[in-house]
Amino acid sequence: MKARHAIGIAVAFLCTAAPANAQVDFTGQWAPLYHEDTIERIPGPELGDYTGLPLSEAGRMRADSWDADRISVVQEYQCRPHSADYSLRGLAPLRIWADYDPATQRIVAFHTHIGAYENKRTIYLDGRPHPNDYAPHTFQGFSTGVWEGNMLTITTTHLKENYLRRNGVPRSSKATFTEHWVLHGNYLTITHIVYDPVILTEPLVRSESWFLDPGQRAGLFPCEYLPEVPAEAGTVPHYLPGTNPWLKEFAGWYALPFEAVRGGAETLYPEYRAKMGAYKPKDKCERFCNCTGFGDCLSPTGGR
Amino acid sequence: MRSWLLTLSIVSCGLVFVSAQGPATTGEITVLRVQKNVYLLASSTGNVAAQIGDDGVLLVDTGTATMAQKLFAAIRTLSNKPIHTIINTHLHADHTGGNQALVKLGAGGPQPPRVMGHENTYNRMLAAAVEANANTPAAALPMNAFFTPTRDFFLNDEAIVLHHVPAAHTDGDTLVHFRGSDVVAVGDVFTPDRYPVIDIANGGTVNGTIAALNRVLEITVPAKYQEGGTYVIPGHGRICDEAEVVEYRDMVTIVRDRVADLVKKGLTLDQVKAAKPSRDYDGDYGATSGSWTTDMFIEAVYRTINAK
Numbered sequence: 001m002k003a004r005h006a007i008g009i010a011v012a013f014l015c016t017a018a019p020a021n022a023q024v025d026f027t028g029q030w031a032p033l034y035h036e037d038t039i040e041r042i043p044g045p046e047l048g049d050y051t052g053l054p055l056s057e058a059g060r061m062r063a064d065s066w067d068a069d070r071i072s073v074v075q076e077y078q079c080r081p082h083s084a085d086y087s088l089r090g091l092a093p094l095r096i097w098a099d100y101d102p103a104t105q106r107i108v109a110f111h112t113h114i115g116a117y118e119n120k121r122t123i124y125l126d127g128r129p130h131p132n133d134y135a136p137h138t139f140q141g142f143s144t145g146v147w148e149g150n151m152l153t154i155t156t157t158h159l160k161e162n163y164l165r166r167n168g169v170p171r172s173s174k175a176t177f178t179e180h181w182v183l184h185g186n187y188l189t190i191t192h193i194v195y196d197p198v199i200l201t202e203p204l205v206r207s208e209s210w211f212l213d214p215g216q217r218a219g220l221f222p223c224e225y226l227p228e229v230p231a232e233a234g235t236v237p238h239y240l241p242g243t244n245p246w247l248k249e250f251a252g253w254y255a256l257p258f259e260a261v262r263g264g265a266e267t268l269y270p271e272y273r274a275k276m277g278a279y280k281p282k283d284k285c286e287r288f289c290n291c292t293g294f295g296d297c298l299s300p301t302g303g304r
Numbered sequence: 305m306r307s308w309l310l311t312l313s314i315v316s317c318g319l320v321f322v323s324a325q326g327p328a329t330t331g332e333i334t335v336l337r338v339q340k341n342v343y344l345l346a347s348s349t350g351n352v353a354a355q356i357g358d359d360g361v362l363l364v365d366t367g368t369a370t371m372a373q374k375l376f377a378a379i380r381t382l383s384n385k386p387i388h389t390i391i392n393t394h395l396h397a398d399h400t401g402g403n404q405a406l407v408k409l410g411a412g413g414p415q416p417p418r419v420m421g422h423e424n425t426y427n428r429m430l431a432a433a434v435e436a437n438a439n440t441p442a443a444a445l446p447m448n449a450f451f452t453p454t455r456d457f458f459l460n461d462e463a464i465v466l467h468h469v470p471a472a473h474t475d476g477d478t479l480v481h482f483r484g485s486d487v488v489a490v491g492d493v494f495t496p497d498r499y500p501v502i503d504i505a506n507g508g509t510v511n512g513t514i515a516a517l518n519r520v521l522e523i524t525v526p527a528k529y530q531e532g533g534t535y536v537i538p539g540h541g542r543i544c545d546e547a548e549v550v551e552y553r554d555m556v557t558i559v560r561d562r563v564a565d566l567v568k569k570g571l572t573l574d575q576v577k578a579a580k581p582s583r584d585y586d587g588d589y590g591a592t593s594g595s596w597t598t599d600m601f602i603e604a605v606y607r608t609i610n611a612k
Contacts, residue, residue, distance in 0.1 A: 056587070057583070057584075058583060058584040058585070058586065058587050059584075061583060061584035062584045062585075065558065065584070070554075074550065074554070076521065076526070076530065076546060076547065076550040077550070079526075079528075079529050079530055080529070080530045080547060081529040081530065081531070117529050118528075118529070119529075132334060132336075133542060134334050134336055134344060134346040134541075134542045134543060135336065135542060135543065136532075136535070136542060136543040136544065136545065137542065137544075137548070138531055138532075139529070139530070139531060139547075160547055160548060161547075161548070161551050172587070172588055173496075173548070173551075173588070174587075174588065197587065198587035198588055199587075223529065233518060234514065234515075234518045234553075234557070236553070236554045236557040236558060236561075238554075238558050238561070240561065240562060240565050241562065241581075
């Protein structure tokens with residue numbers, strides 16, 4: 001009888017300790033890995049490099065018009081942060097912590113803090129709806145998550161305009177994105193998919209990984225905007241159509257056909273290689289040679 | 305009741321060559337707190353801002369005439385105080401159509417609600433009423449008009465500053481800055497869901513629109529990392545902040561510069577339209593049908609590009 005009672009208590013305990021839809025604990029300090037898309041992420045993309053992006057004609061034109069002076073001359077851009085979608089790819093020591101429902105001990109929200117711009121997000125898991133169309137948009141958007149087995153799937157809406165790539169390729173405020181968070185031991189991988197009806201003709205799928213680093217500490221990210229160069233008030237640097245002198249530089253450096261670096265859904269798929277003709281890479285690597293990670297790729301010549 | 309509705313309808317015909325989405329008779333009103341004392345009352349026909357406090361209710365714009373009862377019901381979910389002041393950001397009937405009804409519905413204070421606006425707005429509304437031979441009641445007009453670049457007063461424990469921005473959406477546009485709440489209601493000089501309507505017939509120009517957007521940027525102060533701080537209530541669409549006004553100002557400036565370049569090269573209006581100088585922004589702000597199309601925007605830029 002006593003044994004039967006004890007088994008009953010144990011079963012009850014186990015049921016309570018492992019609720020349905022096992023919730024994975026993503027909390028901790030996560031150090032970023034830059035082996036994916038290294039040059040684009042660190043030190044940053046080349047002007048005119050739209051490779052890998054299913055750009056619409058509108059997206060390409062916006063990017064071609066972009067003048068890097070804008071982030072200096074227009075002081076409102078100086079402290080503009082990475083948005084939630086881009087933030088995953090930036091200089092991103094990541095801290096994750098959770099809120100628990102005291103009555104059930106289930107996670108009802110994750111919070112993230114990313115080093116660049118001290119970006120903070122909340123991902124609600126309590127089933128709340130997204131705000132209505134008149135609610136403000138923010139750079140981090142509004143995020144809700146659901147469990148799909150051990151994977152957390154997150155939907156983010158209400159984003160302010162930001163960028164898909166830091167060379168002028170925009171991401172519109174009509175975009176939304178989905179994330180899939182997966183844990184493999186001490187590694188966290190986030191696959192995120194951006195849907196932008198203005199800038200993209202297909203969803204843009206990218207992924208980033210981190211490793212667990214309990215000793216990591218995300219520092220502060222001070223930013224102060226101020227006039228950096230003399231300019232008439234209201235000046236908006238940009239290139240008129242057909243006048244941007246820098247667009248062909250990237251293709252030239254890597255001996256690529258210009259059309260191949262202009263982005264667009266077609267250029268993403270292997271079949272496009274047939275259209276490129278006989279591509280012959282340069283005999284000797286000249287830029288970002290032997291990049292293996294953050295420290296090796298801080299300049300085009302590969303030095304630290 | 306029927307007579308003043310008729311009167312307002314006549315005035316509306318004279319004034320509104322663009323309204324938000326035509327007359328709304330069944331639209332619902334969404335109420336959102338923006339910051340501190342200031343709320344957004346939004347509908348598909350346009351935005352109304354309400355400042356709430358012990359002194360009474362202040363409204364920035366009054367929506368369409370047909371929405372007035374619903375608007376008043378929405379106001380009553382926020383405050384039972386009389387309406388103290390109405391400010392018209394400009395003359396269009398989707399922003400002024402509810403003036404008379406709300407003056408009547410919101411009465412009860414020591415004085416009738418005052419209706420304020422820039423004198424260009426008042427003059428144009430009056431002229432349109434005269435032209436239509438309409439017996440327009442005073443309460444439908446911004447009789448408490450100002451002609452200076454700014455006007456300020458204190459209500460509900462905060463300073464309120466009215467800024468006239470000339471020759472923008474019209475020639476009578478007013479920005480209403482709630483200094484304590486840190487909110488600015490800007491009418492139709494900023495509409496994040498569409499290209500700016502440049503009402504040439506009522507004094508609007510593209511350069512004035514850009515200047516007005518720059519004035520908004522002078523007023524707004526962002527909080528950390530360009531998020532929040534001063535909030536901006538547009539004439540139509542969602543609550544915004546400085547970061548979104550910057551994107552919009554940049555868009556209008558860039559399109560203006562492209563059109564100017566094409567004009568300089570000798571292109572006609574039709575050729576400029578055919579060149580599609582805004583095609584990279586059309587997915588965000590453009591329309592091929594309705595009361596304000598992309599072509600109409602480009603034409604307005606073309607026709608006012610040299611206006612000072």
